[in-house]
Amino acid sequence: MSSSFFQERAFDWNELQPQLAVTEQPIHPLNFWALQPNAKNALALFLRNPNRPLMVLKADDQAEYAALLMSLIRQIQPKERTIFGVNYLVEQGDSFSFPHIEIEPAQSLADNFAASGEVLSALYCDQFQLFGNVKMHPRSQDIQLTPGLIHRANGGVLILSAATLLAQFDLWQRLKYILQSRRFDWHSSHPFKALPCEIPSYPLETKVIVLGNRTELATLGELEEDLYSFADYAEIESYLSVADVNEQENWAGFVREVAQELRLSLDFSAFNKLYQLLVRESESRFLISASPAKLKNMLLNAATLGQKNRLIADDFEQVFQQQTAQYGFLKEQTYADILNEQVYVATEGEIVGQINGLSVIEYPGTPVAFGEPSRISCIVQFGDGEVVDVERKNELAGNLHSKGMMIAQACLSNILDLPSQLPFSASLVFEQSYGEIDGDSASLAIFCVLVSALADLPLPQHIAITGAIDQFGLVHAVGGVNDKIEGFFSICQRRGLTGKQGVIIPATTIQQLSLSDEVVEAVKHGEFFIFPVEDIYQTCELIFQRDLLEEEGFYDESKTPIARLIQHRIESRSEPPKKGLLDFFRF
Structure with a gap:
């Protein structure tokens, strides 16, 4: 394949990095909330609505967003400082009487349970910090009432974390009751010990915002089925x-x-x-x-x-x-194994039934994710139609991988108009893969390697491929395309760029492309290529240099369509065998 052939079908280097308009x-x-109009409007409505005491707000960076929320709420809330709450008057008991506590409306902020509508945030708290505490002196038995966050935020807003409520779910049950009844009742913190005396309850008008990521909020919603019947919901868009x-x-x-x-x-x-x-x-x-x-x-x-x-x-x-x-230690070790041929990945020549797929490797416990070429091989024998997925057979592949394998098989049968039971058996392997694999991004590569083995056509090893296909042969987007391209490029670059190497990716992934300057420069100088494809027909034309199906009219005998080659092989094998024992093992 000539360099001009590549250039005609490859992305231009200007398309490989996005540019601001x-x-x-x-x-x-411009402040943050100008970019979050939906969350800002929902918050303003929540603060103005007297009948909604709770908002569930999806937020990922909770520490950052809690501070931004406090600032926004202070802008929205009225500026006047109204006094909320009560003042508890404690008459201490003695050896002949119990303590006696009375209550009166708060007159000033100096009163023990007075509040001014503050906006408070506590992404972690325990029951005493949240609901206050009844303290008793060990010798004198004097009682002291300590306000909690819920009291200090009376008339205002309290921001909590869903993770805290999930870790201490009894906090949620009590908080829910307070918000629904709009009263605060004192309870003993000890399950088998009563309060030392009667403590009057009082009205509480605190609004609560619960921050959590989607997983945390989903868990809270499962535990509290009626959550959104009394809580507003909004999202800080990620x-x-x-x-x-x-x-x-x-x-x-x-x-x-x-x-x-x-x-x-x-x-x-x-x-x-x-x-x-x-x-x-x-x-x-x-x-x-x-x-x-x-x-x-x-x-x-x-x-x-x-x-x-x-x-x-x-x-x-x-x-x-x-x-x-x-972050590159694990990546460099992986690439070194390939370059030292401890893991065999060919980047030159042509081989029947072997192709370089592209995958993304992630290691638990690290932020590392990088692209790595994976050698996929296929051996075909005419038989009962079974396509053996070796990874799945050995429980090294997930359900999505198996789905992609079955789609590739069904797509090939449909396009070639083969019988419902394919007249061949195939064995597909991700060579030297010892960990679990999943995803359907290898289904295009699987299709191509199946076609190669069936038609006895070699596949170029300097081309790697990624893409998901459907049963009609359309190629769909996959994830991690930048890492995948850069992974194969790195191997080719270290072995020496030949001007023929490149990758095939779905055309729809162009909006994902933001490649490194190194890759862009190589593409710019014609040393590396990135080919977009929309379907399997374009893919086969690109890697096999011939059409997948026979078109009307004449065709070059040297470019026999792939479907005809496969059909000829099937027909030749369908005749009664007249071969010796040694020929039996040949394909």
């Missing part, structure tokens, strides 16, 4: 849309706001590099992380590494390279 107009700072110019300008304004808080400034090129790095994390050019904590960390890392307050694109690139090296 924002021009170099002045970027005005990702921001940057699909158009206005949204990109808003995001850039938010970046500038955060940078100013950190006393940093950004060159215009830095915004684009920051956008590219965030696309790598979100795997979408239209959605990027909304996390202020993540953004602050990226800005501070760039400022610290560059030792300056004016940041440019190279500062963020240096942080990316430094973190790649910092």
Whole structure:
């Protein structure tokens, strides 16, 4: 295959990294809540509604968002300081009488259970911090009542964590009763010990916001089936849309706001590099992380590494390279095994029934995720139609992998118009794979290696492939495409780029692409290629240099369609065998 053939079908290097459409107009700072209108409006409605004491708010960075919530609530809440709560008057007992406690409305903030509508946050607390405590002196037996967060937030808002309520579910049961009854009743903290005396209850008007990620809120909803019958729900969106110019300008304004808080400034090129790095994390050019904590960390890392307050694109690139090296030990060991041929992955030549798939490797206990080529092989023998998935047989593959395998088999039968029971048996293996694999992103590679073995056509080893297919042969998007491409590129680069190496990916993954500068430069100079495909027909034309199905009209005898080659082999094997014992073992 010539270099011009590759260039005609490959992505242009300009398409491999996203670019902001924002021009170099002045970027005005924009606060976080301007990018979260749904959550902001829901919160304002919740605070104005006197009949809704509880809001469940989906939030991932709870510590960061709790502080932002407190600031927003203080802006929305009335400024006047109204006194809420009561004053407990304790008449201590003696050896002849019990203590006696009376209650009166709070007159000033100096009263023991007075509150001024504060906004409080406690992402971790126990029952005494939340509901207060009845303390008794060990010698004098004097009683002291201590207010908790629920009392101090009377007339205001209390922000709690769903994780705390799940870890101490009895807190939730009592909190639920308080919010629904709007009264606070004292209870003994000891299950077998009563309060030392009667303590009057009193009305409580505290609004509570429970923060949690989606998993925590799902668990809370399972334990409390009626949760959303008395609680409002809203989400702090994890990702921001940057699909158009206005949204990109808003995001850039938010970046500038955060940078100013950190006393940093950004060159215009830095915004684009920051956008590219965030696309790598979100795997979408239209959605990027909304996390202020993540953004602050990226800005501070760039400022610290560059030792300056004016940041440019190279500062963020240096942080990316430094973190790649910092997290790279396991990746380098994996690549070393391939380069030293402890794990065999061919990147040159052609082999029948063998293809390089692309996978993403994750190690538990580390933030490491990187791409690695996986050698997939197939041996075909004509038989009862069974396609043996060796990984699944040995319980090394998950259900999604098995689904992809069955789809590839069904797709091949449908397109080639074969009988319901395929007239061949095949054995498919992910060679030298010793851990569990899952996902359907190898189904396109499985289809191609099946076709290769059936048609006795060699597959180029300098091309790696990823993609999920359906039963009609359409190729669909997969995840981790940046890591997958860079993993195969790294192996090829270290062995020496030949100008023929590349990867085949689904055309729909173009919106996920945000490749490293190193890969982009190689593509720019024609040393590496990235091929988009929409279906199996384009894929077969690309890797086999011939059509999958026979089209009407004449065709070049040297380019016999793949379907005809397979059909000829099936027909030749369907005749009664007239071979010797040694020929029996040949395919």
